[in-house]
Amino acid sequence: MNGSAVTPVVAGVSGSAAGSRAVEMAAREAAVRGLPLRLVHALQYRHGVIDQARQAGDLLRQARETALATAPGLWTTVELVEGDPVTGLLRLSRQAALTVLGDGSLGEQVCLPREATTVQVAARAFSTVLVVRAPAAPQGPVLVGVSGSTMSGAVLARACEAAAGRAVGLDVVHVGEVSQRVRVLEDVITSRALAYGVGVRFDVVAGDPAAVLRQRSREASLVVVGARGELPYHGLLGSVSQALLHHARGPVLVVRASRSAPIRRAAALVGLF
Numbered sequence: 001m002n003g004s005a006v007t008p009v010v011a012g013v014s015g016s017a018a019g020s021r022a023v024e025m026a027a028r029e030a031a032v033r034g035l036p037l038r039l040v041h042a043l044q045y046r047h048g049v050i051d052q053a054r055q056a057g058d059l060l061r062q063a064r065e066t067a068l069a070t071a072p073g074l075w076t077t078v079e080l081v082e083g084d085p086v087t088g089l090l091r092l093s094r095q096a097a098l099t100v101l102g103d104g105s106l107g108e109q110v111c112l113p114r115e116a117t118t119v120q121v122a123a124r125a126f127s128t129v130l131v132v133r134a135p136a137a138p139q140g141p142v143l144v145g146v147s148g149s150t151m152s153g154a155v156l157a158r159a160c161e162a163a164a165g166r167a168v169g170l171d172v173v174h175v176g177e178v179s180q181r182v183r184v185l186e187d188v189i190t191s192r193a194l195a196y197g198v199g200v201r202f203d204v205v206a207g208d209p210a211a212v213l214r215q216r217s218r219e220a221s222l223v224v225v226g227a228r229g230e231l232p233y234h235g236l237l238g239s240v241s242q243a244l245l246h247h248a249r250g251p252v253l254v255v256r257a258s259r260s261a262p263i264r265r266a267a268a269l270v271g272l273f
Contacts, residue, residue, distance in 0.1 A: 006036055008077075010096040010127075012089055012117075013041040013063040017134035018102030023063045024070045025132050025251065026100035031071035032165060035097055039063045039078045042085035056080055086120045093125035100130045103245075122245060122254045123227060123237045128158065129254045137250035140219035141171040141201070145209065145240060146185060155255045156189060159224040160196040162253065166221055169199040173216055175209040210243040217248040224253045 011026035013019060023039065030037040041063075043056045060078040067076050081088040093099045104118040114120075122129045142163040144155065163170045170193050174182055186202045193200035205212055217223050225241040237245065237254070245252050 007095060007097045008036045008038040009033070009098045009100065010038045010040060010089070010092045011063075011067075012085065012099075012101035012121075013039050013059055013078075014102055014104075015059045016102050016105075018104070018132055020063075020066060020102075021134055021136075022100045022102045022130075022132040023066045025130065026098075027067040027070040027074055027076075029098055029100065029130070031074050033097065036075040036077065037067055037071075038092070038096075039067065039076065040081060040088065040092060041079075042081050042083060042088045044083065044085075053080070085117050086124075089117070089121050090124055090126070093121070093127040093129075096125075096127040098130060099125050099127045100132060103131050103133050105134075119237075119242075119245065122252075125254075125256065128256050129227075131245060131252045131254065133249070133251060135249075137221050138219050139168070140221050141169040142166065142222045142224060143171045143173070143213070143217055143220035144224050145213045146172060146174050146189070147176070147209075153192070155224055155226045156192055158253060158255050159222075160193055160198050162222050162224065163193075163198040164196045168221055169201060171216065171220065172200060172202045173213060174202070174204045175207060175212050176204065177206075178204050210240045213240060214243055214247050217244055217250065220248070220250055222251055222253055223248045224255060226255050 009026050009030040011023050013023065027037055039060055041056050041060050043052060045052055057080065060080060064076050064078055067074060089099060089101065099121065101118060101121060104116050118131055122131055142159050144159045159170060172189055174185070176182070182204060189202060190200055223244050225244055227237060241254070245254070
């Protein structure tokens with residue numbers, strides 16, 4: 001395979017425990033999709049620090065070994081970029097099928113740091129972004145929260161694809177009241193999940209959406225949310241998406257609809273928070 005001619009999965013290499021886990025998950029995602037993996041480390045030179053380039057090279061070599069141990073035979077390249085990691089990852093996300101990075105210990109922060117690399121890349125990348133935690137993910141279902149508003153079906157498609165790949169169910173939660181629109185939404189989601197061979201649980205519950213989904217995310221193997229706005233660099237994360245990025249126990253997939261496979265709008269009823 002000529003890796004340079006195929007859209008890769010891009011993974012940020014940080015040397016942290018979450019970063020190492022991200023490399024593993026990126027290798028699996030690339031192998032499943034038959035895509036090459038590009039491992040990237042951003043080097044910001046600091047005055048007085050010796051052998052920074054060598055240390056960065058060691059990180060990339062270790063990451064490549066981790067990737068190949070996870071997915072033997074995977075076409076894997078490494079790249080060292082100079083400068084701000086946000087700038088580097090956003091640039092590379094233009095040509096990425098998926099961008100994967102560690103969470104930067106977001107769960108240990110009292111408040112979500114808006115300027116953190118993970119938050120900036122998740123909100124502004126051109127591609128869908130997978131944010132990975134250091135601890136192993138739970139073995140539960142894939143979780144999606146829906147509001148009933150209209151959007152591209154990319155979030156639902158990604159959630160069904162992920163559930164099928166993990167051989168787990170789909171947990172869909174609507175926080176609000178039962179209505180005719182919600183019943184139609186349930187029918188559409190059930191039909192789409194069945195097409196992927198995925199079992200689905202659809203719940204309508206009362207409460208604060210962020211609190212409800214944060215609680216449900218404790219057992220989820222993956223949480224799927226959407227980035228608000230079709231334009232990268234101007235993309236935003238809704239308040240519930242921010243809460244899940246901050247507190248969800250497992251990995252969070254932030255779907256950029258404009259870079260996902262098109263879904264017919266007739267089935268586009270998954271809501272963004």
